[in-house]
Structures are given as C-alpha cells and as structure tokens.
Amino acid sequence: MHRRHFLGSAALAALMLPLARGGDALAASSSRLLPPPLNRGDTVALVSPSAATDDPFDLQLAREAMEALGFKVKLGPHLASRWGHLAGSDAERAGDLNAMFADREVKAIICARGGSGAARLLPLLDYGMIRRNPKVLLGYSDITALHNALLSQAGLVSFHGPIGAGSWNRFNVDQFQRVFFERELMQYRNVSDPGDELVQRKNRTITLSGGKARGELVGGNLSVLVALAGSRYLPDFSGRILFLEDVSEAPYRIDRMLSTLKLMGALDTIAGFIFGECTECDPGEGYGSLTLSQILDDYVKPLKIPAYRGAMIGHIRQQFILPVGGNMEMDADAGTIRMLEPVFQG
Structure with missing residues (x-):
C-alpha cells in the first residue's frame, strides 16, 4: 500500500538519541x-x-x-x-x-x-x-x-x-x-521462471557480498522502520539479519534513510542484510541521480557481511511470509533464507 512518510523529525531524533532503548524493551x-x-x-x-x-x-x-x-x-x-x-x-x-x-x-x-x-x-x-x-x-x-x-x-x-x-x-x-x-521450517527462495526469455531476467537475486549469516530477523518497510529511529519501539539490530523493502521512494530518499541507519550505528552491528523489492523506486528524469544499486553498494558492501538484494519481499503480488524475530540463516550467494527453528509454541 502506498503511504506518505514524515521522517525529518525522526531522523533528527535518531542523531540526537542513537539507539535509545527503554528498560522494558531490553527486557x-x-x-x-x-x-x-x-x-x-x-x-x-x-x-x-x-x-x-x-x-x-x-x-x-x-x-x-x-x-x-x-x-x-x-x-x-x-x-x-x-x-x-x-x-x-x-x-x-x-x-x-x-x-x-x-x-x-x-x-x-x-x-x-x-x-x-x-x-x-x-x-x-x-x-x-x-x-x-x-x-x-x-x-x-x-x-x-x-x-x-x-x-x-x-x-x-x-x-x-x-x-x-x-x-x-x-x-x-x-x-x-x-x-x-504445516508449520514447515521454511526455506525462502525466489520463484524460478524465465518465461519466454533464454535466461531469467525478472525476480532475480543479486549478491552484494557473499557468505552465510545467522541471527534473528528484523526489519520491514524502510520508511516506516526509520520513522521509529530514536524511539524505544525500534529493536536492537545487533547480531541480527536486517531485511528491508519499500515502494514509491525516489533513490535520494532511500539514500537518506540508509544514511540515518548508518549514522545511528545500526548498520554497523547487523550480521546480514537482505533487500527485497523497491517498487517504483527508479531515478526520476534529469541528470545525476544515484541508482538503487549504487546506494546499496555505498552502504552495504563496506560492512563486509553477507548481503543480497531482490528477495520476494515487499509491495509485490507474490511475497514471502517471514517471521520477524525468527531465528534464521541467510545465504547471500544462493539468495535464500531459512528458518533454523520453529516459530510457534511447541
């Protein structure tokens, strides 16, 4: 669903109160x-x-x-x-x-x-x-x-x-x-369907940095997530796998939001990174706009952690059902995520 976001005050709060957490949240x-x-x-x-x-x-x-x-x-x-x-x-x-x-x-x-x-x-x-x-x-x-x-x-x-x-x-x-x-221990892998193409073009995953990572899954819509910055409602990202997606955001806005996560120290603590789809996020007309690929290269590759993009997550017709807080393993080379343990009470 399309929505407007009001991030100016949230970004300022993030810089003034980096990684603020309430005692109840930590507990x-x-x-x-x-x-x-x-x-x-x-x-x-x-x-x-x-x-x-x-x-x-x-x-x-x-x-x-x-x-x-x-x-x-x-x-x-x-x-x-x-x-x-x-x-x-x-x-x-x-x-x-x-x-x-x-x-x-x-x-x-x-x-x-x-x-x-x-x-x-x-x-x-x-x-x-x-x-x-x-x-x-x-x-x-x-x-x-x-x-x-x-x-x-x-x-x-x-x-x-x-x-x-x-x-x-x-x-x-x-x-x-x-x-x-069925309460299956799911492995999430993009649908493989080249259609009438010789090689698959759509719905591809792209490795940013290879390797595997394990940790609890956190994230969601980037704009909404960053709007929680500086509040006690944003979980600690330390040792976790961060997944993100968005819709109808110009690349410069994606850049600004990832910059907020970087400046507050959140990106520096994650174990792995997954970017889903950014629907309708292409550069606008004119000269000089960064592309989404360039932005992810700037913020994610220097982390030297397993990372990939293109997962079936986001404002798309077919989408993964992911447990936020579930204990997961990602494989950036294969473009997969899998549950390491059940996500329901036994």
Missing part, C-alpha cells in the same frame, strides 16, 4: 516469545491499524479470503471506520488491537491493509497483556511499526506478509498454508 527483547500455532477452524480477527479502506468491498474480499483459508472471522469494531485518512481514531484502532489480543477466542490477527498511521498506536498498546496473550499478527508495509514494537516491547515474533485485502494468489496461499498449518 522484552531478551526473551523471545513465540505465538501458539494456527489450525483450520480457528477464529481470526480482521483489524485495520493504519489507513482507512476506500472501497468497502475490499473488506468483504478480505473476510472471504480468510474464510476460504478455513477460518472463522471476527471483525474489529472499527474495521470500516474513517477519521481523516485513518481507519478510526488512534484510541479506536489501538482499542481494536488490544481487544483482539485479549480475546481468548481469537487465535490470529490479520491486518486488513497498510497505508500509514500504525506508529501512532504504539504508546497505546498494552504490551504486558499482549505478552500474556501471544498470537499471530500478519501484515506488511505500515504494519512494520507493529512488528518492531511487538518485538522490542513484548518479545513477540510476528509475521511480515500479505494483508487481508491484498492478493491471495496461489503462491501466497501456499506460503500461508506451509507456514501456519
């Missing part, structure tokens, strides 16, 4: 919490923590998709609300999230869409209650704010992947079933 992140597994017939909740939906039919499609996957569906009371561009007031949207985490009947929370506004909810969430009632949360884009807050404040592993109103194509459904129903 939570040191104790990783896995959600209970899902089964067909369970009840899942549809909520909208970010932007309002402009077409109510999208919410109907989201509900039908969850039912087609085999779930009963409970709708957040403010799922279809609107307050400006948001799906209800901050209190209403946070209330829906807190209520669904507290509801013993609900086994998973599916975010209907992204957009913007999820970061406004972070101070309003009851992390102690969430830690006592862990469950699956699924979404991407603006939901990056929730993934990182849940990990840093409650230690909860959540899932970066399709939104409820997004495409539930064959690939995404297969990923969902393998991750949540």
Whole structure:
C-alpha cells in the first residue's frame, strides 16, 4: 500500500538519541516469545491499524479470503471506520488491537491493509497483556511499526506478509498454508521462471557480498522502520539479519534513510542484510541521480557481511511470509533464507 512518510523529525531524533532503548524493551527483547500455532477452524480477527479502506468491498474480499483459508472471522469494531485518512481514531484502532489480543477466542490477527498511521498506536498498546496473550499478527508495509514494537516491547515474533485485502494468489496461499498449518521450517527462495526469455531476467537475486549469516530477523518497510529511529519501539539490530523493502521512494530518499541507519550505528552491528523489492523506486528524469544499486553498494558492501538484494519481499503480488524475530540463516550467494527453528509454541 502506498503511504506518505514524515521522517525529518525522526531522523533528527535518531542523531540526537542513537539507539535509545527503554528498560522494558531490553527486557522484552531478551526473551523471545513465540505465538501458539494456527489450525483450520480457528477464529481470526480482521483489524485495520493504519489507513482507512476506500472501497468497502475490499473488506468483504478480505473476510472471504480468510474464510476460504478455513477460518472463522471476527471483525474489529472499527474495521470500516474513517477519521481523516485513518481507519478510526488512534484510541479506536489501538482499542481494536488490544481487544483482539485479549480475546481468548481469537487465535490470529490479520491486518486488513497498510497505508500509514500504525506508529501512532504504539504508546497505546498494552504490551504486558499482549505478552500474556501471544498470537499471530500478519501484515506488511505500515504494519512494520507493529512488528518492531511487538518485538522490542513484548518479545513477540510476528509475521511480515500479505494483508487481508491484498492478493491471495496461489503462491501466497501456499506460503500461508506451509507456514501456519504445516508449520514447515521454511526455506525462502525466489520463484524460478524465465518465461519466454533464454535466461531469467525478472525476480532475480543479486549478491552484494557473499557468505552465510545467522541471527534473528528484523526489519520491514524502510520508511516506516526509520520513522521509529530514536524511539524505544525500534529493536536492537545487533547480531541480527536486517531485511528491508519499500515502494514509491525516489533513490535520494532511500539514500537518506540508509544514511540515518548508518549514522545511528545500526548498520554497523547487523550480521546480514537482505533487500527485497523497491517498487517504483527508479531515478526520476534529469541528470545525476544515484541508482538503487549504487546506494546499496555505498552502504552495504563496506560492512563486509553477507548481503543480497531482490528477495520476494515487499509491495509485490507474490511475497514471502517471514517471521520477524525468527531465528534464521541467510545465504547471500544462493539468495535464500531459512528458518533454523520453529516459530510457534511447541
């Protein structure tokens, strides 16, 4: 989902308060919490923590998709609300999230869409209650704010992947079933399909620096992630594998956001780096724009850690479902990520 980002104050905060963390966040992140597994017939909740939906039919499609996957569906009371561009007031949207985490009947929370506004909810969430009632949360884009807050404040592993109103194509459904129903120790590898080309051109991974790395997975949408800089809701990146993606950002903005991560010291501590897709991020007209490849070379290659780009992560039709906080291994030469251990309670 497209969204606008307001990063000026966040970048300044990052420079003034590098890697600031609350004591509660440190305590939570040191104790990783896995959600209970899902089964067909369970009840899942549809909520909208970010932007309002402009077409109510999208919410109907989201509900039908969850039912087609085999779930009963409970709708957040403010799922279809609107307050400006948001799906209800901050209190209403946070209330829906807190209520669904507290509801013993609900086994998973599916975010209907992204957009913007999820970061406004972070101070309003009851992390102690969430830690006592862990469950699956699924979404991407603006939901990056929730993934990182849940990990840093409650230690909860959540899932970066399709939104409820997004495409539930064959690939995404297969990923969902393998991750949540079969509870497979997944290996994520881009689909190999050259089409009518002699060699595959699209959907390729490109090695930036070879090698393998192990660590917990952190990251998400770059713009949303950097907007958390200087707050207690951004997890410590030390020893972790960082994955990023974005949409509709000019290269100079990608450069500025990676510069923020570099200046705050976050890039210097990661074990590995994965860049997914940056959809509609091509240089604009005119002379002198850096390309995405040049920007990644500037910031990532000097780290001398395993790194690759082109993973099926981001604002694309077919996308991986990744456990944020899961213990993973990446292979930058092969362009793969794999789970090292289960991501659900035993």
